[in-house]
């Protein structure tokens with residue numbers, strides 16, 4: 270039998286589309302606050318938002334007689350005609366959030382506009398208004414949502430642990446706070462503070478406040494303007510990377526978005542600088558002509574579509590690349606790894622027990638440690654929220670200022686400039702140089718070769734010889750003169766000019782090993798094999814003479830990516846004067 274559903278069942282079903290987790294409630298409420306022009310927003314959660322969410326703002330507020338209406342489905346002040354749909358400037362417009370939330374939780378709204386003498390308090394649950402009366406309150410709006418899914422037990426089962434839900438909320442709040450640098454955000458998780466931003470518009474200050482002081486140590490500013498695209502932001506030096514993209518935030522025309530195109534642009538800038546499976550930190554703020562962008566492909570507007578993917582990818586990737594040549598891109602030497610440091614600053618994502626939990630008699634050692642740490646944090650934050658961190662250096666790296674003062678362990682060159690000393694891994698540096706020389710030679714139409722006095726004879730496996738046409742042109746392109754001499758034997762008469770004979774031989778041998786069993790050697794495979802072979806071509810351990818050291822640095826200087834080997838290991842490690850003085854407890 271076909272029946273019309275009762276209203277409150279229908280409401281619950283409809284609510285499911287807007288509210289599936291505590292974070293979706295936080296999202297709707299915070300967006301309402303921002304739409305209401307608030308410049309201060311406080312978010313408080315308990316039990317990951319499952320038992321309690323409160324969002325307080327200092328925005329326009331709702332007129333007393335309209336608060337009840339705001340709870341009705343399709344009740345919105347943001348659009349009134351079909352025409353408005355084409356020019357939406359607010360975050361919400363469907364008029365569904367409040368209605369949906371009060372179908373599945375207990376909701377209290379306290380609100381006052383600037384013009385009214387008293388405010389209004391409305392209580393609602395099960396899609397019904399239980400109370401609606403005047404109350405004294407400050408301008409702005411506070412929405413409290415308690416006991417999510419109290420009336421839909423089946424949905425409670427799909428919620429994660431309090432810690433997991435809290436993490437989602439804080440992650441969302443972090444991103445929205447970053448994209449609204451002029452709004453002051455205060456996020457409280459249980460009995461502890463998750464983060465506060467001052468709302469002064471400084472992106473770096475916000476990154477530090479939200480993600481912790483540690484993350485900012487290795488950040489390099491990115492700034493570029495081209496053809497109506499403006500990019501501002503920060504990326505990590507290749508020395509700081511993570512196993513996921515959790516610290517990549519993209520904001521396009523004021524909206525936090527996910528975008529495979531932007532991810533690719535970041536990856537491209539770091540390719541050859543990071544190991545596979547490692548991801549840099551990137552906070553990128555892009556502003557671009559609205560007509561080159563489609564924001565409406567996803568209902569929550571998280572995903573966007575660019576009209577010209579290649580153009581934006583190229584712009585972003587080149588801009589980051591330029592920043593990675595700067596002084597700040599040389600990784601800092603340290604005892605704890607970047608990943609450990611970032612994990613430490615991640616502690617704020619931990620589940621904070623609610624007041625009720627913490628009122629137990631037992632001393633909770635974790636809580637104690639946490640509050641100590643928070644005190645320490647507080648000190649760090651109040652003492653120095655630097656406008657410009659000391660090592661966020663935007664200067665170009667100047668090889669001219671580098672003075673070599675020795676070599677340790679037969680491998681590491683010690684050099685210094687005005688404010689830092691460097692350890693340069695001779696082996697990694699050599700790999701980088703060789704790799705770039707080979708790639709350049711490969712692409713160039715004029716090869717620089719040297720003729721060998723005695724041709725070298727190289728024996729390859731039968732299948733490689735049989736598959737000659739798959740590789741021989743590439744090898745010749747690298748600058749080798751190579752020819753079949755019968756029966757899987759190749760004769761090499763010329764090698765690239767920049768290689769020593771034993772290097773050239775090791776490189777080829779390794780390359781053939783890499784090629785074995787591969788029939789298709791398209792661009793990427795070849796590039797990978799060249800990268801790998803550079804490693805074996807270069808031999809570690811021989812002490813360099815002075816002039817060889819100078820030559821190595823001169824060659825490194827002409828590289829596109831001097832600061833890491835093609836496999837992502839650093840070639841340079843830096844220790845600033847300040848770091849050294851700190852170790853000797855002078856500062």
Ligand code: ADP
Pocket residue numbers: 297301302304305326328329330331339340344345346347361362363364365366367368410
């Ligand atoms: P929408 O945001 O799509 O318009 P909502 O259900 O989220 O729909 O909100 C309904 C209406 O309630 C909004 O259009 C707005 O007029 C009002 N409102 C909700 N939250 C706030 C707030 N924090 N400050 C001022 N007005 C609000």
Ligand code: MG
Pocket residue numbers: 297300301361362364366
């Ligand atoms: Mg809304």
